[in-house]
Amino acid sequence: MKVVLTPRGAARVLARHPWVWQSDVRTLPDEPGIYPIYGPRGPLGWALVNPRSLISVRMFHFGPADDPMAxxxxxxxxxxxxxxxxxxxxxxxxxxxxxxxxxxxxxxxxxxxxxxxxxxxxxxxxxxxxxxxxxxxxxxxxxxxxxxxxxxxxxxxxxxxxxxxxxxxxxxxxxxVREGAVRYRVALARGQKTGAFLDQRDNRLLLEDYVRGRGFRRGLDVFAYEGLFALHLAPHLEAVDVVDSSAAALALARENAELNGAANLNFTEANAFDLLRAKERAGERYDVIVLDPPAFAARKADRERALAAYKEVNLRALKLLAPGGLLATASCSHHVPEADFYAMLASAAADAHRVVRVRERRGQGWDHPTLLTVPETHYLKFALLEVLT
Missing domain, CATH: 3.30.750.80 (RNA methyltransferase domain (HRMD) like)
Known part of the structure; x- marks a missing residue:
């Protein structure tokens, strides 16, 4: 059986986006499988097809193929x-x-x-x-x-x-697992995602290079999960505060700290928003702060609420940084585009009355490549910012 798309569905495939929604498919098979895909003017390629999914067609080959499995x-x-x-x-x-x-x-x-x-x-x-x-x-x-x-x-x-x-x-x-000089343990069957967040590996190594030999004293890793950013900071700072709202995540972070002999990590189970506000009221200062929150926008409708949440934590972090300090901040929300992310950071810097310079503007690691015609493949935004005043 062949799967036939509407003109709108065919236009998506011709623009080389692999997803076609169920509403843009005219004929569907009864069972999932691999099927030839056709538009109003003829064959378009081959796809994984599931009639029960909202994304009914997922293209893996564009154009003709004598052997689609090959x-x-x-x-x-x-x-x-x-x-x-x-x-x-x-x-x-x-x-x-x-x-x-x-x-x-x-x-x-x-x-x-x-x-x-x-x-x-x-x-x-x-x-x-x-x-x-x-x-x-x-x-x-x-x-x-x-x-x-x-x-x-x-x-x-x-x-x-x-x-x-x-x-x-x-x-x-x-x-x-080894990541540069850092060792960490991954619970393969029970950890988040496939076990750890590999998309930030290159950014963790980059941040360690930036802080090495700078004479920084205090660090703060918020939304720390397994504590991997903190572990990369630990050899180069006097102390790093590690914060997460999950006791289970902090238990993993403590275990990883022991594995690396990092005795200068301090662990706090807390809500990030409440903790950052409390530290600001207390007049605390840090030389390096890492913000690596979960996706605040799971849906497009969450975008404005997510931007407000991102601004809140980044505003508080900028106020906590000493002059010359570094803020490593990220968003893994696909529904928050890169332009909006940096506009939010600019707004946070203005409201914090800080002069902030972008040192690095990055995304996910090289092993998570991006397709130009599939914006969903580019989801991670990572900014390394320096507070000048």
Missing amino acids: ALWRNLERALEFRQAAYATEPAAGLRLVYAEADLLPGLAVDSYARHLVVQAHAAAWEPLLGELTLRLEAALEPAGILAKHDAPVREREGLERYVRTLAGRVPERVE
Whole structure:
């Protein structure tokens, strides 16, 4: 069976966006799978199709293909080739190997934690392909083990069950990962996302380079989760305050601090908004502050509320910084565009009466590439700011 799109759906595919909404599809099969996609004027390519999903069509190949399955697996080969050098030379690192739509493998993410792979497949058509996917990952990478971490709520919207199970090899409860000089443990089956937030790895290493040898004394890591930013700061500061609202996250951060012998970290379980206001009232000062909050805008309708929340925490942080201090601040909300993020930072700086210079303007790491025609693949904004007065 072929899947036929409306003119609007076909226009999206011709503009090289892989997603077509259910409302822009004229004919759909009864079951998920891989199908040829047609527009009013003829064939457009091949896609993962799910009639039960709002995103019914996820393109993986544009144009004709004599063997669509070969085209799909060639996309996997290209994704792995792109990261092969890092995988080979950094065996203890955390690395994204497959980044979904950006690798033309829609709905699929594969991360490596010290050669232990975690797979997340959020498109229904991947489910019967997991066996073949596992064999290909084993052949290409020889990992220690492969885990399917299919516990995200998004699977329910695809009509899929949620589960976590080992697909190949041995997957321990915890794996130790290296990031520069920092070591940290990842709970593969129980951690957030695939276990950790690899998209900030390059930014954590960058921040450590900036603070090294600067003579800074105090640091503050807010929304710290496993404490990875704090661990990169710890060797170069006298003390770092580590803040998160989750006791479980702070327990992981403490464990990682012990693993690295970082005795200068102080842990506080608190609401970030309340804590920052309290520190401002107390007249505290910091040389380095990190703000890495969760996505405040899960939907487009949340955008204005999210910008207000981002402004609040950044305003308070700017007021807490000593002259010459650094603010490393991020947003992982796709629905907050980069231009709006920097406009918010400018507004916060003006209201804080601080002169602020942008030292670095960055996004997610190199292993999370962006497709120009798919703005959803560019979600992380990261700014390194310096307070001049």
